[in-house]
Amino acid sequence: MRSKKRSRVWLAALPLYLFTILFVAGPLIYMVVLSFMSKSDSWGIEAVFTLRNYERIGEPVYRECFVQSLKLAFTTTFLTGLIGYPFGYFMAKLSPSKKRLLLLLIMIPFWTSSLIRLYGWMIILQAKGVLYQTIRFLGFEIKPLKLLYSYPAVVVGMVYALLPFMMLAVYSSVDKMDWNLVEAARDLGASAAKAFWTVTFRLTLPGLLSGVILTFVPSMGLFFIADILGGNKIVLVGSLIQDQLTRGADWPFAAALSVVLMTITTLLLILYRRIANTGELEGIV
Amino acid sequence: MSETILELKGIRKAFDGVSVLNGIDLSIDSGEFITLLGSSGCGKTTTLRIVAGLEFPDEGSVILEGQDVTGKSPDKRDVNTVFQNYALFPHMTVAENVAYGLKLRKVPKAEQKKRVAEALELVQLAGYEKRRPAQLSGGQKQRVAIARALVNNPRVLLLDEPLGALDLQLRRQMQIELKRLQKRLGITFIYITHDQEEALNMSDRIAVMHGGVFEQIGTPDQIYDKPRTDYVAKFVGSANVICGTVLRKTGNSLAVAAENGTVFVKVGNEAEYLAGQEVRMAVRSEKLQICEADSEPTSKSRRQESREQEAAKQENEGRGDDSLKGFEQQCPKTTGIPCTVKEISFAGGMLRMAMETESGEELIASRHGIRPDQKVGDHVLVFWDPEAAVLVEKSSVEGANEK
Numbered sequence: 001m002r003s004k005k006r007s008r009v010w011l012a013a014l015p016l017y018l019f020t021i022l023f024v025a026g027p028l029i030y031m032v033v034l035s036f037m038s039k040s041d042s043w044g045i046e047a048v049f050t051l052r053n054y055e056r057i058g059e060p061v062y063r064e065c066f067v068q069s070l071k072l073a074f075t076t077t078f079l080t081g082l083i084g085y086p087f088g089y090f091m092a093k094l095s096p097s098k099k100r101l102l103l104l105l106i107m108i109p110f111w112t113s114s115l116i117r118l119y120g121w122m123i124i125l126q127a128k129g130v131l132y133q134t135i136r137f138l139g140f141e142i143k144p145l146k147l148l149y150s151y152p153a154v155v156v157g158m159v160y161a162l163l164p165f166m167m168l169a170v171y172s173s174v175d176k177m178d179w180n181l182v183e184a185a186r187d188l189g190a191s192a193a194k195a196f197w198t199v200t201f202r203l204t205l206p207g208l209l210s211g212v213i214l215t216f217v218p219s220m221g222l223f224f225i226a227d228i229l230g231g232n233k234i235v236l237v238g239s240l241i242q243d244q245l246t247r248g249a250d251w252p253f254a255a256a257l258s259v260v261l262m263t264i265t266t267l268l269l270i271l272y273r274r275i276a277n278t279g280e281l282e283g284i285v
Numbered sequence: 286m287s288e289t290i291l292e293l294k295g296i297r298k299a300f301d302g303v304s305v306l307n308g309i310d311l312s313i314d315s316g317e318f319i320t321l322l323g324s325s326g327c328g329k330t331t332t333l334r335i336v337a338g339l340e341f342p343d344e345g346s347v348i349l350e351g352q353d354v355t356g357k358s359p360d361k362r363d364v365n366t367v368f369q370n371y372a373l374f375p376h377m378t379v380a381e382n383v384a385y386g387l388k389l390r391k392v393p394k395a396e397q398k399k400r401v402a403e404a405l406e407l408v409q410l411a412g413y414e415k416r417r418p419a420q421l422s423g424g425q426k427q428r429v430a431i432a433r434a435l436v437n438n439p440r441v442l443l444l445d446e447p448l449g450a451l452d453l454q455l456r457r458q459m460q461i462e463l464k465r466l467q468k469r470l471g472i473t474f475i476y477i478t479h480d481q482e483e484a485l486n487m488s489d490r491i492a493v494m495h496g497g498v499f500e501q502i503g504t505p506d507q508i509y510d511k512p513r514t515d516y517v518a519k520f521v522g523s524a525n526v527i528c529g530t531v532l533r534k535t536g537n538s539l540a541v542a543a544e545n546g547t548v549f550v551k552v553g554n555e556a557e558y559l560a561g562q563e564v565r566m567a568v569r570s571e572k573l574q575i576c577e578a579d580s581e582p583t584s585k586s587r588r589q590e591s592r593e594q595e596a597a598k599q600e601n602e603g604r605g606d607d608s609l610k611g612f613e614q615q616c617p618k619t620t621g622i623p624c625t626v627k628e629i630s631f632a633g634g635m636l637r638m639a640m641e642t643e644s645g646e647e648l649i650a651s652r653h654g655i656r657p658d659q660k661v662g663d664h665v666l667v668f669w670d671p672e673a674a675v676l677v678e679k680s681s682v683e684g685a686n687e688k
Binding site for chain 1: 359364
């Protein structure tokens with residue numbers, strides 16, 4: 001009876017296991033294996049074990065690429081938090097009807113492809129684009145902008161793309177705040193700022209932390225933003241991998257790059273969670 | 286001891302155009318245990334929040350130790366609050382919670398530790414320092430909340446239904462402990478509750494609140510025995526309130542015609558009453574006396590007449606004689622209020638009987654014991670000892686008698 005029951009449970013979970021093995025574990029293992037193989041002279045892979053792919057990552061050109069990616073990810077995450085936290089905070093304090101409206105406004109851009117929205121940014125940031133026209137319209141005489149295809153443009157694009165995740169993560173945790181606690185802190189002698197710092201911020205930190213993870217992880221891999229808004233000046237690991245897969249046709253090297261990227265991201269997350277001392281992540285929406 | 290520590294002057298407050306407080310005046314002495322008693326929505330919590338500085342009045346002023354603190358934020362006032370839902374910081378341990386106020390005041394670490402230990406000792410929670418609020422029971426959380434407020438040595442401690450979430454037994458125990466604590470520390474307590482028993486048990490003075498005003502402020506004895514208004518009589522003493530018109534005054538006994546009967550109320554010798562004047566009497570349910578009516582109600586005019594005679598006769602015989610007290614008191618066959626028994630129930634060792642007068646008013650009688658002398662549908666006469674009744678005013682708040 002009992003074993004029968006257990007077998008049935010196993011049966012029910014089977015599709016899940018199959019899916020995970022086929023589409024998650026399988027490709028991962030394939031990628032790792034691939035990263036130790038050699039590229040054949042013309043096209044394709046040779047099943048010859050080599051560490052050459054990993055050695056190549058140590059070369060200054062590629063190392064620089066990783067450094068730049070990390071730098072961008074950190075900058076993006078920091079700015080997103082800086083803008084997203086206050087936004088999520090004040091949104092949670094609005095009346096329910098205004099909350100709904102703002103949530104809708106945050107969602108609406110998702111109805112359009114992010115690629116198309118990025119081209120929108122190109123139009124804004126162009127030398128004589130919308131931004132330039134607006135500044136001129138306000139009465140300031142300026143030279144045509146040199147914003148597009150620069151590092152700041154990439155940062156703007158990244159922050160734009162990832163901000164909603166941060167806002168929603170913070171919002172969901174501030175929304176659950178028990179404001180009585182802030183009153184208690186004020187009653188016990190805390191100034192408004194002190195009460196915020198010692199109570200509100202501490203209690204909404206899990207929201208900010210999940211926002212950070214939701215921002216940091218994708219920003220390590222969002223190569224198309226850098227490609228479109230940064231021209232070819234900023235090469236991130238993501239773009240590098242894509243290049244090696246397509247134009248370079250060096251699959252083993254692309255696999256090695258991916259393995260290193262994943263390892264770095266995972267290590268950073270583990271480290272971060274240790275510091276933050278929280279295993280619990282606030283889900284978004 | 287008797288200097289004034291806190292004064293509220295003409296406090297008014299409205300939320301979104303709905304007025305919650307309509308001119309509150311209150312003066313509280315140092316070391317006093319005062320209770321704001323009222324049902325939900327009467328404005329007691331708003332009053333407390335205004336004292337704490339969590340809410341600001343539209344009009345009026347709050348004077349703490351002679352200083353006007355009306356517009357000051359809560360951190361600038363020497364009062365602390367024990368919140369209804371405890372409001373303990375979930376991310377801090379018990380000790381950190383209690384030390385919170387001291388830390389803000391930059392009390393040296395060593396002294397902080399000592400005072401936290403003392404405060405926890407005071408509420409019998411020594412040894413719980415390292416626990417988190419989530420690991421505590423309701424009663425323990427309550428004690429931590431009290432310790433967290435008391436550790437700051439506030440001039441006034443505000444308690445917003447602090448025992449509301451506890452079960453009855455724990456509540457009784459905490460009532461005694463709180464009262465003892467307050468006496469020992471000599472701190473002024475402003476206590477909020479909707480439980481009249483709690484208020485009567487603990488307070489030096491009670492302010493009965495209703496519809497944003499104080500119906501009556503007085504000692505528990507005064508509130509219980511001499512309710513000023515019909516609302517207080519009903520809310521605090523669960524009294525029956527009966528309207529009637531004055532017939533005459535003989536000595537200190539006032540004869541009143543009410544609900545097709547004649548009843549008597551003891552009044553002051555000096556007090557003047559005119560025949561035909563409307564009065565309200567409050568009589569607590571346990572003071573109502575009941576006897577069997579002779580027969581089916583007869584025609585009103587005849588009955589009234591005979592009652593008048595009977596009443597006059599009784600007065601001549603000297604009513605209010607002590608020997609007549611108790612249940613064995615003789616039945617005033619022709620006076621008394623004719624009623625029909627509607628419902629008989631038992632609660633907490635008390636027999637409760639609901640009766641209806643001929644005009645449809647409900648009267649509640651109660652006494653100890655479980656065996657009723659009457660049954661539902663019986664016609665009875667209700668009367669009382671003149672000393673058991675009190676004349677009350679009509680509450681100035683509309684809808685006061687709906688409760």
